[in-house]
Amino acid sequence: MGHDEAMPQLPALAVDIGGTKIAAGMVEPGGRMAAVARVPTPQGPQIDAETLWRTVAAFLERFAAGGPAFAGVGVGCGGPMSWPAGRVSPLNIPAWRDFPLRERLQELFPTVPVRLHNDAICMAAGEHWRGAGRGSDNVLGIVVSTGVGGGLILGGHLVDGASGNAGHIGHVVVDPHGPPCGCGGQGCLEAIARGPAVAEWAREHGWRTRGHEDVTARELADDAARGHPTARDALDRAGNALGVAIASATHLCDLEVVSVGGGLSQAGPLLFDPLEETFRRHVGMRFARRVRVVPAALGQEAGLLGAGALVLAGDRYWNGD
Amino acid sequence: MGHDEAMPQLPALAVDIGGTKIAAGMVEPGGRMAAVARVPTPQGPQIDAETLWRTVAAFLERFAAGGPAFAGVGVGCGGPMSWPAGRVSPLNIPAWRDFPLRERLQELFPTVPVRLHNDAICMAAGEHWRGAGRGSDNVLGIVVSTGVGGGLILGGHLVDGASGNAGHIGHVVVDPHGPPCGCGGQGCLEAIARGPAVAEWAREHGWRTRGHEDVTARELADDAARGHPTARDALDRAGNALGVAIASATHLCDLEVVSVGGGLSQAGPLLFDPLEETFRRHVGMRFARRVRVVPAALGQEAGLLGAGALVLAGDRYWNGD
Incomplete structure (x- = not known):
């Protein structure tokens, strides 16, 4: 902790790669987000691993070229992945299966360290570093x-477990x-409380969605706020499981x-009560x-801030090579 | 780890204080138990905090006087306790409530460090240090x-959590x-799988005990081994919960x-299957x-070895003051 905060430092290039968008940010050592940019994640059956990589690489090169020098690259990406090797197989990015993302990024930015972790772990690191x-x-x-x-922080340090998977609540x-x-198991929290499962349960119990799948959890929260009993029951059930x-x-x-x-936490007291x-x-x-038990404080920037923290506060958040 | 194992070292005086017996051992740096002694824990309504302490102190002074010099005192005791202060209120030792055990032991052995932790945490430390x-x-x-x-070891180090209570599986x-x-909660593992709960469930479902309370879990395992269906069901239920x-x-x-x-793990495959x-x-x-998932390897010495490890391998097992 000491040396990270005692020295004047360069910012970190933070990257968040998700199924719908790719975000990049320049995170200053104090945790301020100096610049952010986003592009949609190319999707569809014609997108192969290299096409997607070229999009990511071009976006990051352009973003980095417009900014200051940086101390390293911190990346959050959907799992599963091998860690710390950073070969990724994100559930919601079918084009990448065992894709050597960390290695490719290291080739793209050869003069600085590149550190990669699960996106949920980056969000937890962000909330610990500068959030709730x-x-x-x-x-x-x-x-x-x-x-x-x-993601799990114990004794002030990010816990990785045997394979970088600790925190899988x-x-x-x-x-x-x-x-x-x-996952193949039974009765996991995720099976009950993930957004699509909450919406599906509500539909099975008589709640009707009016939009397409992406927005059902938000619609459900809206309906619950208006007093729809099935929508409330669905959020109750998710809250109980949590x-x-x-x-x-x-x-x-x-x-x-x-x-x-x-997303589902946006339902507020309907979920938290x-x-x-x-x-x-x-x-x-x-x-x-x-x-x-508190709502996360950082919103959608938590993931980028946490990715930055892998570089800027590596003594607390990075145990890899 | 390095400096603990590189230097020639004195043994540790290890102590395990339970509801039925008090054990002391001299643990060598390599993990060998050089000497062990046990006395019954004084019990009954006439035993007050100071009477019990005098018994413990006399036993330890006698044990220490007969042995070599030692590097420190490591102690396991039933919880709950304040940690690392070591004020103990063991559930099964009613004479001690908020008793300053660590402080008293430090007065008794003023020239060496005294380190105290929950007995289950010591057993886990022992199994990690020299067991399964x-x-x-x-x-x-x-x-x-x-x-x-x-007790929980992550990244090679004992995890204490906010108040020394991590590991409460x-x-x-x-x-x-x-x-x-x-504990006041509902559906905890302990409510189902602790020995007395397993025996009680079996009794409620028609299994008859023939002995007094202390041995029911063992009797249950014996009956299960002989094929008693209710005894088997009771162990199944405990195994499922685990x-x-x-x-x-x-x-x-x-x-x-x-x-x-x-104790209940002695049921072997009837529990583990x-x-x-x-x-x-x-x-x-x-x-x-x-x-x-494996049976513990050290038997009843795990607690003493782990208590010794608080001193002998403090870089891995001691985060207190």
Whole structure:
């Protein structure tokens, strides 16, 4: 921590590669985002691995050329991936399967370090570095979106686990007899609380969507806010599942702060109230009752800030090579 | 790790304070137990805090006087406790409530460091240092006994969390609608899998105990081994609950090895087979399927070895003052 913050430093080039868009930002050592740019992620059956890579490379070269010198490149990308090697197979980017993203970026920017991690882990690092978890040493950052991901900071340092996969709160079991999960397991948090599962449950119970799939979770939250009982029940169910998983994580890891972000968290109290109620029912131990469950503070820039932190605060957030 | 193992070292005086007995051992730097002694823990309504302390102090002074010089004192004690201050309120030692055990031991042995942790955490440290978790950097050690406790090693280091309580696997939720737990929560692993709960469930379902309470879990395992269907069902239920909790912990922490010890683990395959089956049903992610769930290797000496490791390998197992 000391040396990172004592020296005058260059900014980091931060990159966030998702299924719908690619974002780049210049993150200053203090955490300010000096510049941001975004392009849509090329999609469709005709997009192969190299086509997508050329888009990413051209976008980043252009962005970097217009900015100051930078200390390194920090990247968040959807998983799964091999870590720290950075060969990525993002669920929502079918063009890349075992694609050597970190290696390619290192070839593109040969004079500075390139560090890559799961996008949910970058968001958690961002929330710890400059968001809702700032100042606490034991933090779980959760992202509830198309999937449910997360990252774990213990003792002030990002935890990677055996293969860089620590923080996978989405696959904590919240109901052993619950629905099958895309991971092959059963009753995982993600199987119940990911946006599409929440919307699907509501539809099965009589709620009608009026838009296309991408916006259903937001529509659901809107309907719930207007008092639609099935929409409320669906958010209750997701909140309950989050409460159970957070109680388990709190007991196992002795956390101080749990931040919850991602699209579904925009539902606000409609999600957080049942979450809190269920969480309180399941945390009995005194140490666990002290934990604070709060909305993520950084919004959509959390991922970029966390990617920047892999470079700018590597002593806390980077254990790779 | 380097400096602890490079220098020639004195042994550690290791202490394990439980509800039924107090054990002391001289642990050599390589992990050999050079000497062990045990006395019963004074019990009953007439035992107050100071009476119990005098028994502990006299026993340890006598044990230490008969042995070599030692580098420090490592202590495991039942929780809850304040950590690292070491004020203890062990559930099964009613005479001590907020008792300043670490401070008293420091007064008794003023020239060496005294380090104290939860007994289940010491057992996990022991299994990591010289037992089933040796050589792996990401290990959860579980103890299934009167309670269900544990300790968590990530990145090769003991994790303490915000208040020294990390590793509380017993309060991971395995069934959100399950039985109430002594902690005040509901559906915790401990509420289902602790020895007395397993025996009670069996009794409620028609299994008859023939002995007194202390031996019911062992009798249950014996009856299960003879094919008693209710006894088998009771161990199945405990194994299933362990399997769910271990799947959750594995996903959250990206573990390599989970060791399971304590009295109930003596049931062997009658417990481990349903555990493994349920665990496999709930771990879908590829990284999680690699974890090995194994019986603890050290038996009843794990706690003493781990207490010794707080002193002898403090760079890995001691984050306190």
